[in-house]
Amino acid sequence: MATLLALQGVTHTFRRSGGALVTAVRDVSLEVGESETVALVGESGSGKSTLGRIALGLIRPDAGRVLIAGKNLHDMANRELRRERIAFQPIFQDATASLNPRRTVRDLLRQALRQRGADRNEHMRIELLESVGLRPGSLYLERYPHELSGGQRQRLAIARALAMKPRLIIADEPLSGADVSMRGQVLNLLLDIKKERGLAYLMITHDISIARAFADRVAVMKEGQIVEEGPAGVVLSKPREDYTKRLLAAVPQLAY
Amino acid sequence: MSREAPPILRLQDVSLTFRTRAGAVRALNGASLAVHEGEAIGLVGESGSGKSTLARAVLGLNPERSSRIEAGRILIAGRDVTRLSQAEWEGARGHPVAMVFQDPLSFLNPIMRIGRQIAESIERHAPDRRVEERVGELLALVKLPPSLARAYPHELSGGMRQRALLAVALACEPRLLIADEPTTALDVTTQAEILALLRDLREQLGMAMLLITHDLGIVSSACERLYVIYAGRVLEWGRSQDVFGAPAHPYTVGLFQAARADRDAQGRFATIGGEPPDLGETAKGCPFAPRCPSAMAECIQSMPGVTVVGEAGSHAVRCWLYPPAQDAAATAGHVFGS
Numbered sequence: 001m002a003t004l005l006a007l008q009g010v011t012h013t014f015r016r017s018g019g020a021l022v023t024a025v026r027d028v029s030l031e032v033g034e035s036e037t038v039a040l041v042g043e044s045g046s047g048k049s050t051l052g053r054i055a056l057g058l059i060r061p062d063a064g065r066v067l068i069a070g071k072n073l074h075d076m077a078n079r080e081l082r083r084e085r086i087a088f089q090p091i092f093q094d095a096t097a098s099l100n101p102r103r104t105v106r107d108l109l110r111q112a113l114r115q116r117g118a119d120r121n122e123h124m125r126i127e128l129l130e131s132v133g134l135r136p137g138s139l140y141l142e143r144y145p146h147e148l149s150g151g152q153r154q155r156l157a158i159a160r161a162l163a164m165k166p167r168l169i170i171a172d173e174p175l176s177g178a179d180v181s182m183r184g185q186v187l188n189l190l191l192d193i194k195k196e197r198g199l200a201y202l203m204i205t206h207d208i209s210i211a212r213a214f215a216d217r218v219a220v221m222k223e224g225q226i227v228e229e230g231p232a233g234v235v236l237s238k239p240r241e242d243y244t245k246r247l248l249a250a251v252p253q254l255a256y
Numbered sequence: 257m258s259r260e261a262p263p264i265l266r267l268q269d270v271s272l273t274f275r276t277r278a279g280a281v282r283a284l285n286g287a288s289l290a291v292h293e294g295e296a297i298g299l300v301g302e303s304g305s306g307k308s309t310l311a312r313a314v315l316g317l318n319p320e321r322s323s324r325i326e327a328g329r330i331l332i333a334g335r336d337v338t339r340l341s342q343a344e345w346e347g348a349r350g351h352p353v354a355m356v357f358q359d360p361l362s363f364l365n366p367i368m369r370i371g372r373q374i375a376e377s378i379e380r381h382a383p384d385r386r387v388e389e390r391v392g393e394l395l396a397l398v399k400l401p402p403s404l405a406r407a408y409p410h411e412l413s414g415g416m417r418q419r420a421l422l423a424v425a426l427a428c429e430p431r432l433l434i435a436d437e438p439t440t441a442l443d444v445t446t447q448a449e450i451l452a453l454l455r456d457l458r459e460q461l462g463m464a465m466l467l468i469t470h471d472l473g474i475v476s477s478a479c480e481r482l483y484v485i486y487a488g489r490v491l492e493w494g495r496s497q498d499v500f501g502a503p504a505h506p507y508t509v510g511l512f513q514a515a516r517a518d519r520d521a522q523g524r525f526a527t528i529g530g531e532p533p534d535l536g537e538t539a540k541g542c543p544f545a546p547r548c549p550s551a552m553a554e555c556i557q558s559m560p561g562v563t564v565v566g567e568a569g570s571h572a573v574r575c576w577l578y579p580p581a582q583d584a585a586a587t588a589g590h591v592f593g594s
């Protein structure tokens with residue numbers, strides 16, 4: 001399996017206003033192979049989103065290398081970088097912040113499809129919306145992001161990422177606002193795309209059932225470091241670290 | 257808990273419509289519910305069913321220009337707030353209701369330090385408090401380090417933002433906290449801590465809570481009663497043990513099944529079949545009828561009234577599978593869950 005994304009010894013420290021120095025990511029190495037799904041789990045503030053942003057080239061790490069298909073991301077010329085960026089699509093934790101509030105749903109999709117030279121007609125846009133459960137799609141084209149519910153906005157962000165036909169999706173809590181039925185629908189869709197197109201995912205999630213259903217490998221982050229990594233079946237059923245055991249433990253169950 | 261005093265929150269048949277470029281969206285369609293002092297209530301339903309709209313309506317936060325409450329009343333501690341303007345809302349000091357939003361970034365001020373935002377909330381509520389100290393206490397309460405007081409929202413992780421917003425909401429010591437997906441961005445350990453915190457606050461201060469969440473596990477363990485909403489209508493409500501124990505409405509049944517089910521033999525996740533309704537048209541019948549496995553002719557004709565189900569008398573449903581009682585007065589008390 002060819003390596004699509006490789007993070008090598010990546011470290012990044014923030015200075016938060018107020019003076020606190022936070023090493024959000026500390027000497028992390030992680031690889032995602034062609035059509036592989038890696039789940040990144042860990043408690044709040046452990047550095048997951050920062051690592052995702054580094055992989056997307058949105059944050060330049062203080063140390064370490066980010067390789068895309070073997071090439072150093074930060075050595076690439078702009079045009080090449082832009083091309084690779086399209087192949088790596090993000091779905092951010094906060095969908096509102098990533099969707100231009102002044103664009104209608106139609107414009108947002110048109111723009112995304114154009115990047116791939118694929119925006120041929122309204123039908124494609126509608127199809128895309130319906131594939132993430134926004135049905136009938138025509139109902140949503142004229143809306144602005146703030147005119148959607150939280151879960152609808154998140155699904156719009158997913159539709160937009162899929163429009164670019166990426167090779168790797170870096171998704172940060174992509175389904176945290178979706179109800180159980182919708183979550184099922186979108187996960188089924190992502191599983192299908194994974195099968196059909198051999199798409200790879202780096203899936204940041206605190207939802208262990210998503211990791212279980214989806215991931216080939218699981219990496220567990222704690223205070224900026226990866227403390228445990230391995231095949232999903234092993235990490236999720238026989239965690240080595242106490243920390244991982246705790247993360248897996250307290251899932252609230254239906255009480256009745 | 258006294259049932260004499262008016263509930264801290266009551267919605268009576270509230271209908272709300274948004275105007276969009278593509279036409280009207282009726283997000284609430286005669287929704288009713290009640291939250292009593294100190295109670296923990298769950299509000300559940302699929303994405304787009306109107307949960308956040310309902311929550312925002314209570315605080316007058318739906319966009320003034322493009323939304324309108326067309327019918328019904330909203331009462332806070334007995335006071336009618338249905339028609340309060342934005343300005344009147346902002347002037348309402350010592351307001352008994354605070355909210356945690358689904359989407360923290362759009363409700364935290366991006367250019368104000370977290371500590372300042374918490375302080376403003378304290379000052380609005382009780383100007384004479386020792387603000388600095390209280391900010392520290394509130395940060396500790398939501399498990400954030402004191403140094404975060406000087407940070408800006410974009411410098412926080414997703415889960416930290418959610419907790420910061422909770423600190424802002426708790427700063428005004430509300431009698432009712434409306435929490436819209438307050439723990440979605442949190443890992444289970446942090447989530448468990450926040451839920452325990454909310455439980456303590458309810459026990460110590462008698463704070464009531466309206467909890468909106470997709471996580472039925474949380475509702476079943478943290479809420480005494482729940483309301484199930486679909487297409488802007490409350491279809492079923494009752495004590496958690498009754499509703500989870502014997503869900504009556506086929507929609508509720510589907511929702512619970514999807515939550516319980518693991519993947520099927522083909523590795524697919526369970527979903528409720530069919531499409532959520534188009535909120536543009538106001539259908540006469542039950543909004544769930546087009547997707548309902550048990551739909552009958554009358555379901556398309558009209559929306560049924562309220563039927564009390566179960567023995568306890570604290571569980572009610574609007575569904576033609578449970579024909580309404582003849583004596584409407586007998587069920588009237590249950591309409592608002594009192």
Ligand SMILES: Nc1ncnc2c1ncn2[C@@H]1O[C@H](COP(=O)(O)OP(=O)(O)OP(=O)(O)O)[C@@H](O)[C@H]1O
Pocket residue numbers: 014015016017022024042043044045046047048049050051093410411412413414415416441442443
């Ligand atoms: N732009 C920034 N400036 C300063 N500090 C930052 C910035 N972004 C993140 N941090 C800090 O880095 C640490 C890790 O944050 P990160 O967002 O990576 O966590 P996370 O694992 O994604 O958490 P969550 O599950 O809550 O989203 C936190 O302490 C956060 O305050």
Ligand SMILES: Nc1ncnc2c1ncn2[C@@H]1O[C@H](COP(=O)(O)OP(=O)(O)OP(=O)(O)O)[C@@H](O)[C@H]1O
Pocket residue numbers: 146147148149150151152177179274275276281282283301302303304305306307308309310319322358535
């Ligand atoms: N400002 C708005 N303008 C137009 N339509 C809106 C607006 N806000 C919400 N809607 C629509 O109203 C319906 C209810 O939205 P609401 O945000 O209340 O849903 P929700 O139950 O909170 O869903 P979720 O679980 O996805 O957050 C949705 O169909 C949504 O598209």
Ligand SMILES: [Mg+2]
Pocket residue numbers: 048049050093172413414415
């Ligand atoms: Mg994060």
Ligand SMILES: [Mg+2]
Pocket residue numbers: 149150151307308309358436
């Ligand atoms: Mg919502």
